[in-house]
Amino acid sequence: MAIALARHYHLDEEKAARAGLMHDLAKYFKPQKLLQMAQAEGLELDPVDIANPHLLHANVSAIVAREQFGIKDEEVLQAIKNHTLGSPGMDLLSCIVFLADSLEPGRGSTTELEKLRQISWQELHKAVWKTCDYSLKYLLDSRCLIHPRTIKTRNWAMEIADRKQSNQVKSQKSKVKNCFLE
Numbered sequence: 001m002a003i004a005l006a007r008h009y010h011l012d013e014e015k016a017a018r019a020g021l022m023h024d025l026a027k028y029f030k031p032q033k034l035l036q037m038a039q040a041e042g043l044e045l046d047p048v049d050i051a052n053p054h055l056l057h058a059n060v061s062a063i064v065a066r067e068q069f070g071i072k073d074e075e076v077l078q079a080i081k082n083h084t085l086g087s088p089g090m091d092l093l094s095c096i097v098f099l100a101d102s103l104e105p106g107r108g109s110t111t112e113l114e115k116l117r118q119i120s121w122q123e124l125h126k127a128v129w130k131t132c133d134y135s136l137k138y139l140l141d142s143r144c145l146i147h148p149r150t151i152k153t154r155n156w157a158m159e160i161a162d163r164k165q166s167n168q169v170k171s172q173k174s175k176v177k178n179c180f181l182e
């Protein structure tokens, strides 16, 4: 899905493929190893990371990609790092890898997921926002801890999507106005 989205949005397909291939390098690392590697890297840990070290597999996968696979491309490393929680201000490659991971076919085919997949082909930031909302609802319903980065990513993506929408409305209004003036 990451490569197809990259093609759709005219992004570098090779970078998307590389990030897609390496995003879960540390998925099966033990919690203690994830914590150790994150600390050795000097990452700032949130209490939710400590309570649920699996969340660190995204950051640690980026470390493994850099250290063991020689990946130097910062965009690819960031996309690996952001694939689970996203990050406010993340670039478009990170957005598509985040969406591809959250909405991959293996996650199921509920109406809500299908709708999110549909939005991801239409508007990336709106899709990131709605996907964060979807995850937050799931976490609330299942009484799981919520990582603050999910909320920050959601707020950032929602703001961008809203801004794009109001710009579109403005430009449509000015087109209508111009029609009357002509």
Ligand SMILES: [Fe+2]
Pocket: 023, 024, 027, 057, 058, 083, 084, 101
């Ligand atoms: Fe992952």
